[in-house]
Amino acid sequence: MAGPQHPGEGCSYRNTNCLERPLRRLFEGLGSGVAACPWPFVLVPLLLSGGLGSGFLFLQQRQANDIEGQFTPTGGPAKAERDFVRQHFPTNDSERFSVQQLPTDGAYAALIAVAADGSSVLAATERHDVKKLDKAMRDRGYEQVCARSDGVCVSPNPLLPMLDDADAAALEELTFPGSGPFFLGTALGGVRTSPSGRVLSARALKLVYYLREDGPDAAKSRRWLEDFLQDAPSELAAMNFTSIQVTYFTSLSRQLEFEGNTKSVIPLISITYFLTITFSVVSCLRLSCIRNNVWLACFGVISAGLAVLSSFGLLLFCGVPFVITVANAPFLILGVGVDDMFIMIASWEQSLRKKDKSDVKSLLAETYSEAALSVTITTLTDILAFFIGTWTAFPSVRSFCLYTGTAFVFCYIYTMTFFGAIIVLNHKREQGNRHWLTCMPVGVGKDQAEKSCLYNACCVGNCSGQSSQPESGHPMRVFFTKYYGPFLTNKWIKPLVVLLYGAYLGGSIYGCTQIREGIDLRNLANDDSYIIPYYDDNDKYFSAYGPRVMVVVTESVDYWNETVRLGIENCTQDLEGISYIDKNFSQSWLRAYTEYAKQQSLNINDKDIFISNLPKLFQYVQTFEWDINKTRDKIEASRFFIQTVNVTSATDEKNLVNQLRETAEKCSIPLIVYHPAFIYYDQYLVIVQNTIQNVIVAAGAMLVVSLLLIPNPLCCLWVTFAIASVIVGVAGFMAFWNVNLDSISMINLVICIGFSVDFSAHVSYAFVVSRESSANNRAIDALSLLGYPVLQGAVSTILGVVVLAAAKTYIFRTFFKIMFLVILFGALHGLVFIPVFLTFFGNCGRSPHNTRSKTEVPRYRDNEDCP
Secondary structure (H helix, E strand, O other): OOOOOHHHHOOOOOOOOOEEEEHHHHHHHHHHHHHHHHHHHHHHHHHHHHHHHHHHHHHHHHHOOHHHHHHHHOOOOHHHHHHHHHHHHHOOOOOEEEEEEEEEOOEEEEEEEHHHHHHOOOOOOHHHHHHHHHHHHHHHHHHHHHHHHHHHOOOOOHHHHHHHHHHHHHHHHEEEOEEEEEOOOOHHHHHHEOOEEEEEEEEEEEEEEEEEOOOOHHHHHHHHHHHHHHHHHHHHHHHOOOOOEEEEEOHHHHHHHHHHHHHHHHHHHHHHHHHHHHHHHHOOOOOOOOOOHHHHHHHHHHHHHHHHHHHHHHHHHHHHHEEEHHHHHHHHHHHHHHHHHHHHHHHHHHOOOOOOOHHHHHHHHHHHHHHHHHHHHHHHHHHHHHHHHOOOOHHHHHHHHHHHHHHHHHHHHHHHHHHHHHHHOOOHHHHEEEEEOOOOOOOOHHHHHHHOOOHHHHHOOOOOOOOOOOOOHHHHHHHHHHHHHHHHHOOHHHHHHHHHHHHHHHHHHHHHOOOOOOOOOHHOEOOOHHHHHHHHHHHOOOOEEEEEEEEEEEOOOOOHHHHHHHHHHHHHHHHOOOEEEEEEEEEOHHHHHHHHHHHOOOOOOOHHHHOOOHHHHHHHHHHHHHEEEEEOEEEEEEEEEEEEEOOOOOOHHHHHHHHHHHHHOOOOOOOEEEEOHHHHOOOHHHHHHHHHHHHHHHHHHHHHHHHHOOOOOHHHHHHHHHHHHHHHHHHHHHHOOOOOOOOOHHHHHHHHHHHHHHHHHHHHHHHHOOOOOOHHHHHHHHHHHHHHHHHHHHHHHHHHHHHHHHOEEHHHHHHHHHHHHHHHHHHHHHHHHHHHHHHHHHOOOOOOOOOOOOOOOOOOOOOOOOO
């Protein structure tokens, strides 16, 4: 039957504590068992952690920091397109190298020379310095490893031969961006032209030295690049250029700089543990030298550390890849472990005030019955959020969620066993009247009165020399009970809280409309990395002309059929009609062949004539031969090239790849479009979809868990509301804090799902079990019981990640920013919004007898609907 309805109340519902009651009994039994024999619960976690911790021996071989493999979506279409291009258009770096025909970025060293003081890089002094720079690169043995075409090294810039004084006159005839056979859009930057397009000046010039990647040459090229990176700073400084400033980059740079990020965060872990232990100790300090909880604070932090050791070691044993994003996890787990510790200590001290202190089994059973379920709710929601987060297309997110979710499991187990046993041992010390530090008995005799006040304060607990007595309520608990709670539930304050929430929600929703997608690859490097100035110069001077995109006909079609050729031409024109394409710089062997056939009066509608005359076309433009995959009598596949322009932002990249693919799909001819950069552009296809999917699935799972474990459906709805509200807030405000929606911030939004439950669930749970007579009093009672532990947990979690604000890497700073927002908004909901909102609806389903005194331990009433 339904629970009784309070007279005059407008709604009723069934409480749902059928699962909660047996769990409460189970935790009471666990508490009694831990209290009866604590030492095994201390030693087994220590031994288990030591054994599993040996998995760190595999850390080096488990590291998986390949940027493409970890930060691009698994199964992205560009990866399949790249495989097709590699299969049908093989490269030969030793004989016929062509930059635009590469299926990858290639192996290269790039340098950007920028003219100092606003002058032109084509002026005499600047030209000499550029030539000097080129000579220094060639003196490093570039000729032995360079990519070659027609037996000579590919020029790093088509203008190099004109930089000599003898040939400088040719520079005056240059037109931009095209000059004769040269495309200068990616060779010259910051160009100023005359109305006719003639180059008047240029601020920057780019030199790109491509190396061979075929067979054994790949290892030689890598060594050359590594040596260059090692020597570049000193060599560039020694050249002492006065007219140009040089920045540099290589095909290895992004990966090497990314791998170095982990080392920069290791020192921050020790600082974090120091801060967290300090905060925990200060929070647990007592004036009594006997009842001081310093050891509880220290072992609570150790318990979280053991969870990291055990979980990471286990997964390393199992061969799970260790990605750099996983390095964020210890900071998070430490904060959560300390949060659970504060809840346990608060419940333990509540039990001490109610029960016989000599009956430790009853005390710990009471503590577990109250605290364990609350900790279980929040831990289970966190674990679910992380394991749901493994359903993603991004391997880096998958690894982080797997490591962190497993660590939360161990953290929960160790809190329920190891930390519970420490509570028992600490209580036995107190019962033995032993000093918190020395564990020596503290005697109280007549001579104590003769000792100094300082001595008595340290060794007895008060200046009088009398035995320490139980302390009165904690000052913060008194603050929440007598001051904060009544203030928050005041009838004049509630409307202000509602207005504050409206402003918060409005700002958050606006921020959500401003979210930017995609990861900027420069953010994978350290802030003081040499690649940041290179990216800056490249964006400033060379962003007008973007990737040169391949348009590939993927099937064998009858090119000698005029209808087919017309179809291909129409498709090409449709692609050229996209706003990001400059049709003046397209390159098509079929167009050139059609024009050649007109000039030579060839009937290329005949298959044999079409096939047999192709070699004549290749005599005019040799590279066309590499754009056709031809067997004896048919063409298996072919490709053309189109030039992109003005791709300067993540939005442009997303629009470009979407428009190109949509246009190609509509074509009557089977086409794909490809460029190596599309491997990274593919993230735009799934990042929003993955994020929304994880949020919805996780929110649904949170609601189910809440309904099962919080015996009040309305309260569960408020917890679910908190999830949605916090996620919207974090997503909106991260846009204001210049954080993009990418695979890194996606990790943090997964965290947000679990953490948005924690604070609201604690307070909601306490509100539900309170038996005060009115909704306002129940809100005050909930804040009195859990306000301080929730505040402690919020502060401890922020302390766990605050050192990451000082990190010089985007990945770790982003983790701090979003975690700060998650904890701030979560605590704001738990301590401000939810208590007020519960008072508006909290009377639903309350029975007249559901009251208790302020000293009674909160419990659920028995439910008639449950056997």
